[in-house]
Every structure is written in C-alpha cells, then in structure tokens.
Amino acid sequence: MASAAEQLASNLNFSTFAKAEDLKKRLWFTLGALLVYRLGTYIPLPGLNPEAFAQAFRGQSGGILGLFNMFSGGAVERMAIFALGIMPYISASIIVQLMTSVVPALEQLKKEGEQGRKIINQYTRYGTVLLGTAQAYAIAVGLESGSGLVNDPGWFFRISTVISLLGGTMFLMWLGEQITSRGIGNGISLIIFAGIVAHLPTALAGTLELGRTGALSTPLILAIIVMVVGVIALIVFVERAQRRLLIQYPKRQVGNRMFQGDTSHLPLKLNTSGVIPAIFASSLLLLPATLAGFANTATLPGWATTIVGALAHGQPLYMVLYGAMIAFFAFFYTAIVFNPKDTADNLKKHGGFIPGIRPGERTAEYIDYVLTRITVIGAAYLIFVCILPEVLISQTGVPFYLGGTSLLIVVSVTLDTVAQIQGHLIAQQYEGLIKKSKLRGGKRGR
Numbered sequence: 001m002a003s004a005a006e007q008l009a010s011n012l013n014f015s016t017f018a019k020a021e022d023l024k025k026r027l028w029f030t031l032g033a034l035l036v037y038r039l040g041t042y043i044p045l046p047g048l049n050p051e052a053f054a055q056a057f058r059g060q061s062g063g064i065l066g067l068f069n070m071f072s073g074g075a076v077e078r079m080a081i082f083a084l085g086i087m088p089y090i091s092a093s094i095i096v097q098l099m100t101s102v103v104p105a106l107e108q109l110k111k112e113g114e115q116g117r118k119i120i121n122q123y124t125r126y127g128t129v130l131l132g133t134a135q136a137y138a139i140a141v142g143l144e145s146g147s148g149l150v151n152d153p154g155w156f157f158r159i160s161t162v163i164s165l166l167g168g169t170m171f172l173m174w175l176g177e178q179i180t181s182r183g184i185g186n187g188i189s190l191i192i193f194a195g196i197v198a199h200l201p202t203a204l205a206g207t208l209e210l211g212r213t214g215a216l217s218t219p220l221i222l223a224i225i226v227m228v229v230g231v232i233a234l235i236v237f238v239e240r241a242q243r244r245l246l247i248q249y250p251k252r253q254v255g256n257r258m259f260q261g262d263t264s265h266l267p268l269k270l271n272t273s274g275v276i277p278a279i280f281a282s283s284l285l286l287l288p289a290t291l292a293g294f295a296n297t298a299t300l301p302g303w304a305t306t307i308v309g310a311l312a313h314g315q316p317l318y319m320v321l322y323g324a325m326i327a328f329f330a331f332f333y334t335a336i337v338f339n340p341k342d343t344a345d346n347l348k349k350h351g352g353f354i355p356g357i358r359p360g361e362r363t364a365e366y367i368d369y370v371l372t373r374i375t376v377i378g379a380a381y382l383i384f385v386c387i388l389p390e391v392l393i394s395q396t397g398v399p400f401y402l403g404g405t406s407l408l409i410v411v412s413v414t415l416d417t418v419a420q421i422q423g424h425l426i427a428q429q430y431e432g433l434i435k436k437s438k439l440r441g442g443k444r445g446r
Helices: 004-010 014-019 021-040 050-058 064-071 087-100 104-110 114-145 155-182 187-197 200-213 218-239 276-294 302-310 316-337 340-349 361-396 404-445
Strands: 242-248 252-254 257-259 263-269
Touching: 021 155, 021 187, 021 404, 064 187, 087 104, 087 114, 087 155, 087 316, 104 114, 114 155, 155 187, 187 404, 200 218, 218 361, 218 404, 242 361, 263 361, 276 316, 276 361, 276 404, 316 361, 340 361, 361 404
Parallel strands: none
Antiparallel strands: 242 263, 252 257
C-alpha cells in the first residue's frame, strides 16, 4: 500500500526543512564535530621532525600506509595526533562481533537487548584501548628506527607518542558517539567519510593538472569521469537493493471480533557485509609490501622479493588474491552479522511464517539458502567495484584516488545520512499534521 510515510516524503520541500529546528541543530552539531576532527589532523606529534617524516612517507605511500592515510584524512602523512584514526575502534568492533558468535557468554549478552549491548560496547572500548596502545607503541618504535625522524629518541618520546595517538583515537571514538546521538548519521562512518572527501579537491586538481601538461589525454580523463559516475550509480543501486521475503501472521481473535492476519516483509540486503570485505582484503594484501618497504631490500631473500613483486598493484596475482579475499570476507562477515536461526526463532515466537515454509528449522534453512544466493551477487558486485580501479591504474597509470573502497564508503555513508535527514523531515511533517488535526477537532467541538 502507499504508506503515509511515502506520501509525506513526496510532499517534502524547503519550507519543511526551514521549520525543522531540531534537524538544523543536529546538522550544525555534525558539521562542527567534523571541523574539530579536521583540525586535529594537522596537529603533529611532539618530538617529530615533520620534514624528514614527509620525505620518508612519500616512499611508502603506495602500501598499507597509503590506505590508512586515506581513512585518517591525511593525518598519517603528517603524523598528527589523529594518525591512528578510528581504525583501532573498527578493528575492536569486528573482533568483538566475531567473538559473540564463538563465546557463549557474549552470544547471550547479545540477546539481552539494550543492557547486553551496553556491556558489549564497553568491551569494544577496552579492546580499542589495547589495540590502540599496541599500535601507537609500534609506531613510536618504528619512527625511532628511521634516520632523523625523531629529534630526541627514547622512552619519553615513546610514552608521549602512545599517549598522544591513543588519546586521539579515544577522542575520535567519543566524537563519533556524540555525532550519532546528537547529530545526523553514523558518527564513526562520517569521520571516515570526512577524511576521504577532504582529499577530493587535491586529487581532482592533480588529475586536471596532468591533463593540462599532456601526461593524460582529454579522452582518458573524460572516460575516467564517465566510469566514476557509472560506478557510483551501480553502488547506489546495489546498496539499496533488497530481497524481501513475505512474512504472514495468522488471524487472531480479540473478544468477539476476528482480525485478519497481517503481512510484512523480511528485507535481506544484497550486500549485507558492506565495505568490510574490501577494507580487510586491501589491508592484508598491502601488508607484505609495507613490511618489505621498511626492511632493507638488500637483506631480503630472493623468494621474499619475488612474493613482494607479485603482490604489487596491478599484478595478476594481486588481482586474483584481492578478488578471492573479498569474496571470502563477504561470506564470512555476512555469516557473522546475520544469523538465520535467530531470525527464524524470532518469527516463530511472534507467530510469523513464510508461506509454504514450516516455521523453525525449515525457515532458518530457507533464509540461509536465500541469503547465500544473494551474497554471491553481492560479492561479485564488490569484486567488480574494487578491481575496476586497480585495472585502470595498472593499464593507464592514472593516479586514481577514489578507488573502489573509497567510493563504497563515500556513497554508502551519503545514502545513510540522506535517509536519516529524510526521516527527520518526515517526522517533522507528520507532527505538524497531527497538530493541525487536533486544532481542527478542537474548533469543531466548540
């Protein structure tokens, strides 16, 4: 049926936004928080030689450091206090999610509702502190091993670096939670989104400069623009695509009245795993090249040099492993975040059933069957979106900044944020209609 929400959505206009005072406050709060984050990416670590580090970073920007630099909004290349970014929190969240499916006590907490989620979130914060401390200490030791990167190496530098980097990560975690509760959108996702988008003007200017100097031909630049638009359209289409399973509820009798059974839908996203498979695959594949870059190439054995060369960007082995790992993590992460058995049990508990499927175990098997089939399509979509820029880079040498992972994050976060804004506007207009109806009812009573 054409729901009231859909009718209200079609009537949204600028006047509705102008009246939404709470929404405007949330938007201003979100923009202010993101501005604070961007300022923090320019505050360097104490005791570091910025010029020497910038020169050393340029030699490693093609490895995993380049990926982390993209997610941190350029804080890694400046080695700012936000250089760790929000990645330790994301890693801790994924680890805790994995443990909830393995540890029975955590699985029980997950089923206890709001109180259980609060305890799991607290465990995630503890995990963030542990991971952040380990990573910050490793960064401090790595900086000291570089020639002329640290002005005064020693334990004082290590301790100050750990405190600065860990404090930056914990502040970003808190800032993301504040954006989620008091602003618009998912705070953690918006922080990553802001870091990626901040580099877009520079990347675009650099591409146009290459075209001006003749390094890139005009037809090639136009082809890149067309490809980007096409990939964005594909991402929007697939990220909004759902397989909706029909759910029916039996007739029920209340007193002497018989009520017709209700129907609803169980939406299964085509890409349930989101952008996680691409991030994991990129990180693991770039790790050998990054470690080799920090090591002395003269001391590396021949087999290690061969492996590092085969795993370089654009190499056939890199492409094959990248696609295989994306497919693996797509299925693996989907199995972690969506449990068909729990869904079937909840349906059975509330009297719902899928027409033609016996409630309980048979329903769980059917949901798992459907989810597996659509995950195949979702994994193929992720592989295509992530591999296409790699092919373009290897064949043409185009400095394509917005790779598949970046595009996925930018488009997905934009869709989620726009949906939340529209939801606030619909709620605002719905409240206005209720007030008008009450006023009309009061006038008629008089």
